[in-house]
Amino acid sequence: MDIRVKKTLGLIVLTRLPLTQIQAGNNQNPVAVISAGVAIKGYRSESFSLQSPRTNNIKPMSGRNVIPLFYGGLLTKPFWPCRERDSMINDYMIYVTIAITITAIPGPAVVLTIKNSMRYGYKIAILNILGNFMAMVILATLSAVGLGAIILASSSLFSALKVLGCIYLVYLGIKVWRTPHTDKNIQPQSKRRQTRALLSVFKEGFGVGISNPKAIAFFTALFPQFIDPARSFIPQFLILILTIEGISFLVLSSYALLSAVASPYLSQKKPMTFFNKLTGAAFIAFGLALIYED
Template identity: 65%
Template sequence: MINNYVVYVLLAITITAIPGPAVILTIRNSLKYGYKASIANILGNFIAMVLLATLSAVGLGALIISSSSLFVILKVFGCLYLIYLGIKSWKTPCIQKRNHQKEQQINNQKFTVLFKEGLGVGISNPKAIAFFTALFPQFVDPARTFIPQFLTLILTIEVISFIILTSYAISASLASPFLSKKRAMAIFNKLTGISFIGFGIALLCEDS
């Protein structure tokens, strides 16, 4: 059982460390508002993953996957939301300098918005439901009580995801002086926008 858990931890680290929409969103917000503000979208992503994992655990994940029309609707929604974030990032005005006072003000004003963005990015990918539905049974012992095992698995991957996304946020914040010039930030905004749009199109084009 311990060996299986080690495999699960390594798999969770690999999956969460690979740059995806949540990572791109975290880096963008950290550069724009500071790493403390990006915690808001990380928490939003955290809640989204808990909801999707719970759906999968109670069997709704399998139901959604088995319904091709519902799954397609969710994919279209996810695609449109990621493209929306891409366009928003593309049009984001450049911020050349930040100071602590302004950053704190932005954190207070933008927390809800950033939280909803993180929640939206997490919920918008129905592939996460398929992932949890396929992954969890591989590490659950049917001879043992399910709920403690489920809580262990979801808390493990969520803690790992939180640590990795926070690391991305801090790293991006440390790199912000190198991106403080208007041209550099403009290029970053365009690349971020293209990344979100690319993730959205890729989501739509993936086989169900």
């Protein structure tokens, strides 16, 4: 079969398409010519053009039927999927770096995890982490479906959420400040009271997470940078949310483990009392920061 090819800046792609898909009929396979800087649909651009070897008629076609790529007339392996894969890996590594940085910086969730781990032990602190995990999933989902943008667009609504978050954190700070040293472990007399106590730890983690409206702003700004609108949304969202939540769980678990190890050295009355007051003051400061920070 005599197939002539036309070079455009050295890039040539052969295609196998039905004869009816070109404007000028002939008994040769058409040749798709792609200029430099333009890629295939599904990778970096929307379409390219088919050109008959005997005519100048051009018709836009999708890139799903593209087969081996030539560069300078030499047959090589298609390079655009590799480029796309490398780009996706680079973007994902950037996202992972951002997630690690954000979750590792001490904030209300970290302080609460340290407090619960030192008071109750590592295993109980996991409930606090799971509560925070659920809150972040809810906020991330709200941001992904567009409700986050609606909340951010309403300054009065966003301010109201910040006030509520401030009230909760200040309340939690006062509660921790006044916590007696004797409540080291959750060992109530009945299973019902034990369940309520464990649920209280979970609710604290959930409350600290859900009371931070700035998380909505963070997710609303972050996700669009790493979601490709040309691809299916749900798989991309699941990868992003599971990644950041998985990293958050590992980071908070590390804080909890280190705190549990250090707990015996702070189990005396004076060190623990000082720690409770320091932790309570930190929660109060976090709450006030929600109001006064821009």
